[in-house]
Amino acid sequence: xxxxxxxxxxxxxxxxxxxxxxxxxxxxxxxxxxxxxxxxxxxxxxxxxxxxxxxxxxxxxxxxxxxxxxxxxxxxxxxxxxxxxxxxxxxxxxxxxxxxxxxxxxxxxxxxxxxxxxxxxxxxxxxxxxxxxxxxxxxxxxxxxxxxxxxxxxxxxxxxxxxxxxxxxxxxxxxxx
Amino acid sequence: xxxxxxxxxxxxxxxxxxxxxxxxxxxxxxxxxxxxxxxxxxxxxxxxxxxxxxxxxxxxxxxxxxxxxxxxxxxxxxxxxxxxxxxxxxxxxxxxxxxxxxxxxxxxxxxxxxxxxxxxxxxxxxxxxxxxxxxxxxxxxxxxxxxxxxxxxxxxxxxxxxxx
Numbered sequence: 001x002x003x004x005x006x007x008x009x010x011x012x013x014x015x016x017x018x019x020x021x022x023x024x025x026x027x028x029x030x031x032x033x034x035x036x037x038x039x040x041x042x043x044x045x046x047x048x049x050x051x052x053x054x055x056x057x058x059x060x061x062x063x064x065x066x067x068x069x070x071x072x073x074x075x076x077x078x079x080x081x082x083x084x085x086x087x088x089x090x091x092x093x094x095x096x097x098x099x100x101x102x103x104x105x106x107x108x109x110x111x112x113x114x115x116x117x118x119x120x121x122x123x124x125x126x127x128x129x130x131x132x133x134x135x136x137x138x139x140x141x142x143x144x145x146x147x148x149x150x151x152x153x154x155x156x157x158x159x160x161x162x163x164x165x166x167x168x169x170x171x172x173x174x175x176x177x
Numbered sequence: 178x179x180x181x182x183x184x185x186x187x188x189x190x191x192x193x194x195x196x197x198x199x200x201x202x203x204x205x206x207x208x209x210x211x212x213x214x215x216x217x218x219x220x221x222x223x224x225x226x227x228x229x230x231x232x233x234x235x236x237x238x239x240x241x242x243x244x245x246x247x248x249x250x251x252x253x254x255x256x257x258x259x260x261x262x263x264x265x266x267x268x269x270x271x272x273x274x275x276x277x278x279x280x281x282x283x284x285x286x287x288x289x290x291x292x293x294x295x296x297x298x299x300x301x302x303x304x305x306x307x308x309x310x311x312x313x314x315x316x317x318x319x320x321x322x323x324x325x326x327x328x329x330x331x332x333x334x335x336x337x338x339x340x341x
Contacts, residue, residue, distance in 0.1 A: 006223035011254040117339035
């Protein structure tokens with residue numbers, strides 16, 4: 001049975017500061033449920049990493065829009081802007097997307113609120129991507145592609161030219177005078 | 178006179194040969210390039226229902242079970258995730274409430290979880306250390322204080338999933 005509440009966000013985002021004091025990035029949120037989701041977007045420090053390496057209080061973090069509606073099957077993006085960033089080191093922040101229930105039910109019920117958080121890591125270089133080593137390149141040179149082939153080709157052209165001229169001698173122009 | 182063209186023809190042939198050899202080498206030698214792609218990590222939280230219904234309960238009841246609820250978490254992040262929950266007081270039309278301390282949740286992996294009074298924060302109710310899709314059954318229970326007036330009581334239980 002399809003669920004009315006299902007939302008997807010980036011799990012981990014690595015942001016490279018590269019010496020800048022201001023950085024902007026977008027986070028996509030998708031409604032995979034059957035009902036529109038009214039989302040509130042906020043920042044928090046959840047989990048050990050964010051608590052151990054919080055974003056400095058001097059940094060200003062803003063999320064736009066802070067409230068949005070995502071319809072089933074659709075994806076929207078929010079823009080996160082960090083300004084006033086100084087210093088180096090690794091800092092972790094959570095961007096929390098909270099879907100509020102649309103309706104309230106009577107008769108001793110608890111309506112459910114679903115929230116999913118992206119874990120954003122700020123560092124100087126950002127994510128270090130490890131590239132797979134390329135396999136060793138084995139070059140293949142056919143015999144006719146080397147300098148020996150060049151000499152053979154030149155000689156063949158010369159011989160052909162001489163044979164052609166021997167069979168078809170050019171007439172000397174007549175002298176006038 | 179005719180010998181004058183021999184060096185020119187020879188040079189031309191050499192140039193054509195070398196150029197052709199280079200082109201053939203580029204087209205036929207089995208080289209390789211490095212391919213790279215970044216697969217972004219995502220996390221999805223799906224709740225099997227929009228609410229947990231405790232039905233008609235009586236004042237003084239202990240551990241009335243709520244309706245079935247599954248929280249399904251899917252992530253391709255290899256470090257896994259934490260699922261946390263945060264209930265709130267259940268309120269009725271009058272001033273009385275059923276405090277959140279009277280609610281508890283039990284999962285397959287965790288012991289029954291309760292929340293301290295006036296709690297506004299999340300507490301972990303489950304966690305996994307690897308990526309995948311996990312269907313996590315949530316068994317909520319409600320104890321009703323003895324002096325609770327008859328009324329409809331409603332509240333909000335918040336679930337949060339985040340990467341470990």
